[in-house]
Amino acid sequence: MSDSKNISIKDVAKHANVSTATVSHVINGTRFVSEETKRKVHQAMDDLNYRINSVARSLRSRKSHVIAFLAPILASETSNYFFMSVAAGIQSVLKQHRYHLVLSDSHEEEEYETDEIRMLGSQMIDGLIMAPSSRGLDYERLFGDYPVVYLDRVPSDSERDCVVVDNKTVSKEAVQTLIGKGHKRIAYISGPNTLTTTEERFAGYLEALSEAGLEAASELISMGEVSLNSGYKLAETLMVHEPTAIFVSDNVMAMGVMFYLQEKQIHVPGQVAVVAYDEFQWTRITSPPLTVIEQPAFELGVKAAEVMLDRIDNADAPVQEHRLNAKLIVRQSI
Amino acid sequence: MSDSKNISIKDVAKHANVSTATVSHVINGTRFVSEETKRKVHQAMDDLNYRINSVARSLRSRKSHVIAFLAPILASETSNYFFMSVAAGIQSVLKQHRYHLVLSDSHEEEEYETDEIRMLGSQMIDGLIMAPSSRGLDYERLFGDYPVVYLDRVPSDSERDCVVVDNKTVSKEAVQTLIGKGHKRIAYISGPNTLTTTEERFAGYLEALSEAGLEAASELISMGEVSLNSGYKLAETLMVHEPTAIFVSDNVMAMGVMFYLQEKQIHVPGQVAVVAYDEFQWTRITSPPLTVIEQPAFELGVKAAEVMLDRIDNADAPVQEHRLNAKLIVRQSI
DNA sequence: TAAAGTTATGTAAACGTTTACGTTTATGCA
DNA sequence: TGCATAAACGTAAACGTTTACATAACTTTA
Numbered sequence: 001m002s003d004s005k006n007i008s009i010k011d012v013a014k015h016a017n018v019s020t021a022t023v024s025h026v027i028n029g030t031r032f033v034s035e036e037t038k039r040k041v042h043q044a045m046d047d048l049n050y051r052i053n054s055v056a057r058s059l060r061s062r063k064s065h066v067i068a069f070l071a072p073i074l075a076s077e078t079s080n081y082f083f084m085s086v087a088a089g090i091q092s093v094l095k096q097h098r099y100h101l102v103l104s105d106s107h108e109e110e111e112y113e114t115d116e117i118r119m120l121g122s123q124m125i126d127g128l129i130m131a132p133s134s135r136g137l138d139y140e141r142l143f144g145d146y147p148v149v150y151l152d153r154v155p156s157d158s159e160r161d162c163v164v165v166d167n168k169t170v171s172k173e174a175v176q177t178l179i180g181k182g183h184k185r186i187a188y189i190s191g192p193n194t195l196t197t198t199e200e201r202f203a204g205y206l207e208a209l210s211e212a213g214l215e216a217a218s219e220l221i222s223m224g225e226v227s228l229n230s231g232y233k234l235a236e237t238l239m240v241h242e243p244t245a246i247f248v249s250d251n252v253m254a255m256g257v258m259f260y261l262q263e264k265q266i267h268v269p270g271q272v273a274v275v276a277y278d279e280f281q282w283t284r285i286t287s288p289p290l291t292v293i294e295q296p297a298f299e300l301g302v303k304a305a306e307v308m309l310d311r312i313d314n315a316d317a318p319v320q321e322h323r324l325n326a327k328l329i330v331r332q333s334i
Numbered sequence: 335m336s337d338s339k340n341i342s343i344k345d346v347a348k349h350a351n352v353s354t355a356t357v358s359h360v361i362n363g364t365r366f367v368s369e370e371t372k373r374k375v376h377q378a379m380d381d382l383n384y385r386i387n388s389v390a391r392s393l394r395s396r397k398s399h400v401i402a403f404l405a406p407i408l409a410s411e412t413s414n415y416f417f418m419s420v421a422a423g424i425q426s427v428l429k430q431h432r433y434h435l436v437l438s439d440s441h442e443e444e445e446y447e448t449d450e451i452r453m454l455g456s457q458m459i460d461g462l463i464m465a466p467s468s469r470g471l472d473y474e475r476l477f478g479d480y481p482v483v484y485l486d487r488v489p490s491d492s493e494r495d496c497v498v499v500d501n502k503t504v505s506k507e508a509v510q511t512l513i514g515k516g517h518k519r520i521a522y523i524s525g526p527n528t529l530t531t532t533e534e535r536f537a538g539y540l541e542a543l544s545e546a547g548l549e550a551a552s553e554l555i556s557m558g559e560v561s562l563n564s565g566y567k568l569a570e571t572l573m574v575h576e577p578t579a580i581f582v583s584d585n586v587m588a589m590g591v592m593f594y595l596q597e598k599q600i601h602v603p604g605q606v607a608v609v610a611y612d613e614f615q616w617t618r619i620t621s622p623p624l625t626v627i628e629q630p631a632f633e634l635g636v637k638a639a640e641v642m643l644d645r646i647d648n649a650d651a652p653v654q655e656h657r658l659n660a661k662l663i664v665r666q667s668i
Numbered sequence: 669t670a671a672a673g674t675t676a677t678g679t680a681a682a683c684g685t686t687t688a689c690g691t692t693t694a695t696g697c698a
Numbered sequence: 699t700g701c702a703t704a705a706a707c708g709t710a711a712a713c714g715t716t717t718a719c720a721t722a723a724c725t726t727t728a
Contacts, residue, residue: 282616390684
């Protein structure tokens with residue numbers, strides 16, 4: 001069943017009466033080989049059931065064809081499906097270029113994150129796409145000699161390619177829509193304001209209010225841990241101050257908010273309107289269906305992967321920043 | 335910023351006045367080295383900012399410390415969060431053993447799947463954990479010389495380790511619970527009956543019915559594509575035949591079912607009771623909260639990873655089959 | 669017909685580790 | 699003292715590719 005000895009390019013060469021160079025060139029199509037010889041080589045490869053050793057190839061060619069994606073993606077509790085969609089986008093383009101994707105979970109914690117970066121080492125990946133969990137950390141110190149593309153979030157002093165979402169514009173639009181419907185007491189729920197994304201969303205919220213001549217009431221603004229429970233709790237404490245609308249800047253927290261409102265039989269949008277971040281299938285089956293901000297998650301991944309491949313091909317090209325637009329999907333919750 | 339030349343173990347050795355062997359042994363702790371020498375080596379590594387080349391290591395040691403997980407996990411449309419939880423479980427144990435996880439998506443299609451297996455090659459991974467999309471395919475032909483652990487599903491003639499869920503027992507229990515509540519017309523919705531899982535679930539359904547002396551009405555049994563839309567459609571056509579309860583054997587389809595019931599204002603459980611597969615956060619915030627079957631997804635991943643690591647250590651150990659129990663969580667939807 | 673290309677392939681040195689052996693020096697024991 | 703053993707480390711051959719350089723056999727050219 002399994003050949004005890006691994007058969008290599010040498011065995012193939014011998015079996016086909018050619019040199020290893022020729023075999024290699026046949027495999028990679030990297031120089032002209034006569035049809036006749038090609039045939040012999042392919043025959044030999046079939047006969048011996050040859051499989052290329054990509055590790056040896058990587059060592060010699062200094063390319064692993066592996067891209068790592070580091071984000072808070074797998075943690076089971078706070079499962080943020082957003083990054084899974086991103087991963088799907090990344091994979092879709094990597095696959096076309098015969099690259100592999102290795103997933104690392106940062107748990108949204110600096111320690112896990114640095115640990116993962118260290119584990120990735122230097123030569124095992126050709127590039128790193130990451131959603132940094134912190135803005136302040138000196139990531140550069142940790143990176144190996146591979147290109148890095150920041151996704152969704154960007155550390156403060158980054159000189160790297162990045163692809164992000166235009167959070168401010170869409171958040172502003174969402175809040176303006178609420179204002180347009182007559183809401184004046186619009187609450188804001190989000191995770192800790194430590195990420196660029198969160199900050200931008202908040203900025204959009206504030207700007208919409210101020211442009212409408214409304215004041216941002218501090219008792220209507222609450223930030224906490226990103227989790228269903230936390231969303232539940234924050235909704236609970238917020239409702240005491242009688243908002244007529246809630247803007248939730250995170251989809252996991254949004255579940256918590258909806259959980260609370262439903263449990264307490266608070267009518268949406270009658271008693272309180274809700275608009276939340278992220279369009280996922282579940283947002284369509286709450287009652288009522290949620291008004292959401294749809295981030296181009298898949299496209300974010302696609303773009304990041306493309307930028308990464310560009311960067312690999314051309315290390316000296318100017319740094320790119322891509323800002324993708326998000327979309328407000330209005331449903332019955334407002 | 336970036337050293338033009340990659341510094342290797344040789345450079346470290348020279349700088350520390352020792353041999354490459356000693357450096358290697360210091361790094362890996364694989365033979366005794368005096369404290370003094372260790373210090374020198376560490377010093378040199380720091381001075382030169384040495385980073386190990388894991389590719390070279392893999393080539394020589396014939397171990398990549400990479401495990402691949404192949405499942406329908408990333409496809410954006412039919413996002414089945416189940417496998418993401420599994421992946422989280424896998425990762426949690428791999429991480430402890432300093433293994434990496436590469437994710438491959440099978441799209442639940444044979445072609446994608448075989449393509450991915452081919453791409454993984456032979457030497458780049460130390461093992462493959464997979465949820466096969468088909469029962470009939472001759473996977474053995476595709477595999478390289480690494481151990482394989484089947485997860486969640488098993489091809490018909492497998493002689494490999496596997497870790498699966500006891501679907502039949504829990505499905506039976508769920509249907510029995512419905513019967514206990516007086517239901518006699520219990521509909522069944524699922525994906526195509528081509529997977530071992532689906533088959534077991536169906537078997538449980540049938541057995542519960544027959545043991546209760548109920549007949550399985552064919553108009554109440556419908557199988558279709560696994561998607562939200564499909565769930566919606568199937569619910570629609572099923573409702574014509576006036577079931578008093580619906581058993582949905584897939585969480586994505588369950589969303590579709592709930593979507594339909596809610597849109598048509600069909601009261602749950604008043605007009606129809608619902609029990610569905612998979613406990614995810616969203617099942618708690620539908621109205622009413624869903625009664626679900628909670629599969630030990632994370633634990634499935636954990637177990638699979640453990641089995642894999644065991645297998646890597648001991649290729650000749652007897653094949654293991656692990657069958658984990660699922661749990662019925664009763665909520666207001668029945 | 670000799671020189672100069674061309675065409676198709678071969679040779680062998682990397683890539684950066686790990687590891688089976690060897691070697692040196694110090695120590696114990698009779 | 700002489701020899702065996704132990705303690706600490708060194709030498710160099712793999713691992714399986716890729717690829718710069720070389721070469722042999724033909725063609726063309728003048």
